Amino acid sequence: DTEVTQTPKHLVMGMTNKKSLKCEQHMGHRAMYWYKQKAKKPPELMFVYSYEKLSINESVPSRFSPECPNSSLLNLHLHALQPEDSALYLCASSQGTSGGVYEQFFGPGTRLTVL
Amino acid sequence: GESVGLHLPTLSVQEGDNSIINCAYSNSASDYFIWYKQESGKGPQFIIDIRSNMDKRQGQRVTVLLNKTVKHLSLQIAATQPGDSAVYFCADQDGRDNYGQNFVFGPGTRLSVLP
Secondary structure, eight states: OOOEEEEOSEEEEOTTOEEEEEEEEOSOOSEEEEEEEOTTSOOEEEEEEETTEEEEEOSOOTTEEEEEEETTEEEEEEESOOGGGOEEEEEEEESOSSSSOOOEEEOOOEEEEEO | OOOEEOSOSEEEEETTSOEEEEEEEOOTTEEEEEEEEEOTTSOOEEEEEEETTOSEEEOSSEEEEEETTTTEEEEEESSOOGGGOEEEEEEEEETTOTTSOOEEEOOOEEEEEEO
16 A cells, blocks of 8 residues: 545635544555645645654644654644635655655645635 | 745646756755656655766656756656646755655646647
8 A cells, every 4th residue: 555545635614613634644654744735836844743753843833733643644633723724735654764865655635725 | 944946837848749847956955856746636746856966867758867066956758748737846855854854845837738
């Protein structure tokens, strides 16, 4: 299985809602990532987990809360979002976490709209 | 901080012609580079990579050239096909990044293949 899956595919939420995005991979990868991608822009790194521990937080507002329950799953909890948070949220995974560089495999993304 | 950019935001080519997509990077410590292809509604897909100790790498119908002197990267696609229509991103990684995780994406080039 060489796939990263993300659910839901689309999400519409109000500014007072709480929702979660889910990501799963079964490639045995030990690093997992959340990216945010606005229309016609490149992906921007948000969070990195290495061996289920948060290793990089790119100064993301606290209304985004990541969680890595196990080595195959990555969640992104959303609360009190703003309309400008509407974007495509991409999950990725890679084999290694240190001592080298590793290709990142991306999921299809969740298209989030905040009303 | 480092940044990765592209010279052209859009590129239109005739089917069957060769395509060349360019990328400039500014971080002289970058030592690993990836080209990704992103089709509409999908996550980025790995095309080809190259390390800084190489200046050329070939794949199936694709070639990546690296010129470290001028910090320039290019992706050549031979015999461009309609299925090659997508946005192409280059991404680089700082060799000092011990985690091997933090890639910086360029702004992207949209390739349109004309019939």
